Amino acid sequence: MSTIELSSALDIALIGLGVCFLVANLWIAAQVLQLYGYRATALVTRRASKPPQYGIVLGFDAVFAVLLFVKFVVRGQPLMSGFGESMMLLYYAYLWPMCFRSKHGLYADGI
Numbered sequence: 001m002s003t004i005e006l007s008s009a010l011d012i013a014l015i016g017l018g019v020c021f022l023v024a025n026l027w028i029a030a031q032v033l034q035l036y037g038y039r040a041t042a043l044v045t046r047r048a049s050k051p052p053q054y055g056i057v058l059g060f061d062a063v064f065a066v067l068l069f070v071k072f073v074v075r076g077q078p079l080m081s082g083f084g085e086s087m088m089l090l091y092y093a094y095l096w097p098m099c100f101r102s103k104h105g106l107y108a109d110g111i
Contacts, residue, residue, distance in 0.1 A: 011081070018084030021091050028095040035102045038109065045105035054100075057092050064089035 064085050071082050 014084035016084075018087040021084070021087035025087060025091055025095055028091075028099060032095070032098050032102065038107050039103070041108035042103065043106040043108065045103035048100045048102060048104050050100050054097075057096065061089065061093040064092065 068082050068085050068089060071077050071085070072079070
């Protein structure tokens with residue numbers, strides 16, 4: 001494989017990952033919005049505990065943030081070239097930790 005073919009294959013893979021993470025982001029956002037709607041009917045709740053690998057995920061946040069900074073600011077690449085990385089950063093930095101801020105428990109409509 002030549003360098004150009006490998007580069008275009010990696011671009012396609014990152015766009016594919018970006019689309020998959022976009023779907024995951026939309027799914028988690030819908031779940032979080034649904035949980036916030038249930039807060040008014042809460043009877044007994046508790047906070048969800050953070051998983052043991054939470055620190056590793058924070059490391060992913062830093063890696064994706066630095067990667068996007070280098071891509072856009074240092075190298076001056078167009079915004080669409082960072083679609084996959086930005087969707088991963090949104091997932092790992094904002095939406096995935098938001099799942100652990102939601103309160104689990106008993107609600108008027110069920111568990």
